[in-house]
Amino acid sequence: MTKNYETFASVYDAIMDDSLYDAWTDFSLRHFPKKAKGTQLLELACGTGIQSVRFAQAGFAVTGLDLSQEMLDIAAKRAASAKVAIDFVAGNMLDLSGVGSFDLVTCYSDSLCYLADEVEMGDTFAQVYAHLNEGGTFIFDVHSVHQTDEVFPGYSYHENADDFAMVWDTYEDEAPHSVVHELTFFIQDEDGRFTRYDEIHEERTYDLLTYDILLEQAGFKNVKIYADFEDKEPMETSKRWFFVGRK
Incomplete structure (x- = not known):
């Protein structure tokens, strides 16, 4: 790994508001099934592993997936420093073959908004559904159209x-x-x-109806939508939408 990339990633981490990771963790714990600790959790687009470590510290068996091996190398160092065991995997959320099946899948920090179009969004939802165990939960956030x-x-x-x-x-x-x-x-x-x-x-991003349709096409039922880390329905001025789907 280059020194530059390590520095680069540390700059990203430095400008991120640390309290956001606490908020993502709290939201997840509220919406995961009860007695979820110890279950298999896949974090998509895990980056440098800050959120993965939070989940591991909360008692989950965590796998972190990201496109960037350099980011994952930094994540592995972070996990070692925190003394938690996390399986970090280089891969694309458009193809989850080979990563196994999970009880919980998350994708935060508007990472899904980097997908090219509705087709890729739908394909990702289908991949997540296929790799969720029966009764499993998928939680993600995206930017609102506002x-x-x-x-x-x-x-x-x-x-x-x-x-x-x-x-x-x-x-x-x-x-x-x-x-x-x-x-x-x-x-x-x-x-x-x-x-x-x-x-x-x-x-x-897309309007709420588009996400609803794509999730339903993937197989998710009774999807709940919230906004801005709170357990409230989105308003016109909400900035971040949260989706909770179950298999």
């Missing part, structure tokens, strides 16, 4: 620290309910020099 259409366009965030700086600008994209995040990082190396890195992140 977030992509009203809040994000024109959003700008700048951060300066001793060893890195970041500029984050968000613009409306061409597809409905889609945005482009342009991120520029300046990261200090061991020689004290700053190197520039540029990233483009494209995200897309």
